[in-house]
Amino acid sequence: DGGITQSPKYLFRKEGQNVTLSCEQNLNHDAMYWYRQDPGQGLRLIYYSQIVNDFQKGDIAEGYSVSREKKESFPLTVTSAQKNPTAFYLCASTGTGDPLAKNIQYFGAGTRLSVL
Amino acid sequence: KNEVEQSPQNLTAQEGEFITINCSYSVGISALHWLQQHPGGGIVSLFMLSSGKKKHGRLIATINIQEKHSSLHITASHPRDSAVYICAVTDRRALTFGSGTRLQVQP
Numbered sequence: 001d002g003g004i005t006q007s008p009k010y011l012f013r014k015e016g017q018n019v020t021l022s023c024e025q026n027l028n029h030d031a032m033y034w035y036r037q038d039p040g041q042g043l044r045l046i047y048y049s050q051i052v053n054d055f056q057k058g059d060i061a062e063g064y065s066v067s068r069e070k071k072e073s074f075p076l077t078v079t080s081a082q083k084n085p086t087a088f089y090l091c092a093s094t095g096t097g098d099p100l101a102k103n104i105q106y107f108g109a110g111t112r113l114s115v116l
Numbered sequence: 117k118n119e120v121e122q123s124p125q126n127l128t129a130q131e132g133e134f135i136t137i138n139c140s141y142s143v144g145i146s147a148l149h150w151l152q153q154h155p156g157g158g159i160v161s162l163f164m165l166s167s168g169k170k171k172h173g174r175l176i177a178t179i180n181i182q183e184k185h186s187s188l189h190i191t192a193s194h195p196r197d198s199a200v201y202i203c204a205v206t207d208r209r210a211l212t213f214g215s216g217t218r219l220q221v222q223p
Contacts, residue, residue, distance in 0.1 A: 033210050037157075042120065042202070042213035058210065088157055092211075105149070105211060107159040 002027045006091050006108035012116050013078065013085060021076045021111045023091035030095070032074035033105070036060060037088040046089075049074055078113065088112050119143050122203050122214035129221050135190040137217045139203030142184065149211065150177050150188045151202040159202070162188070193221045 004025045013019045023032065031050045035043040045058030049068040063082025068074055074093075078085045091108040121140045129135050139148070150162040163170050163177040165186075170177050174193075179186040190197055198221050204211040 035210075035213075040215065042215040043204075043211070044213075045210045048210050056209070090157075090159060104161045104164050106161070107151075110157040110159075112157070 004091055004093055004106055004108035006089075006111050008111060009109065011111055011113045013113060014116050016080045018077055018079050019085075019113070021078070021089055021091075021113070023074045023076065023108055025072055025074075025093045025106070027093060027095070027106060028071070029093035029106070030071070031093060032068070033092045033094075034058075034064075034066065034074070034076045035090045035092065037090060037110075043090060046076065085113055086115050119212050120203055120205055120214040122201075122217050124217060125215070126218045127220070129193050129219070131194060131221055131223050133193050133221075135193050135197075135219065135221075137188045137201050137203075137219070139186045139188070139214055140184060141186075141203075141205050143205065143207065143212070145205040145207070147206045148179055148186050149204040149206070150186075151204060153200040153202060153216065155199075162201075190219075195221045195223050197221050 007022045033048045034046040037043045044060050046064050047066040049055035052071050055066050055068050065077045089111045092105045094105050119142050123138045147164050147166045149164050151159050152162050153159045165179050174191045176189040200216040200218050202216045203214040
């Protein structure tokens, strides 16, 4: 079935460690997004990519990095510079055309990151 | 002030009740989304609308562009409707989200 796969479901990070969250989609969508969710808060945009080999910072990009080498993959690295990484991370994608106005965003199941 | 405000933050209802969740936004938008997040965290899109009203089963979503307000209604609520309902609006980059309404429907 078509969809978005995020892995792992749970991830633990040690102090000073970089960790990478995987997001893969087989929907042939051009645009992909990473959001962070903290308890009691709305989702906030970390990074987004509207086409392969191009990505843009969102509202809370500091301490994170991404790559978009393939259309179907948009991994997120949480670097040691991110001092408060504990959160729920969601990946999403939308189709082509006018992606934001016309197409619905599809979400992965999320990755819950905790600091050891 | 948040760009997307939802009310109420928490809602407890008895099975069968009619439920309304409200969303107000302060920015120009091209579309508004209602999303459902279950306890495991996964999010499902319920509606995307830019005008008028949409209905899917027991769910109805309305939007008033002039008043920058949208409502999500659930008729004949059921315990399986218990979830967090999130309003989001599209800007030129991605979605801007409200903080969600936690709904608990008791049998």
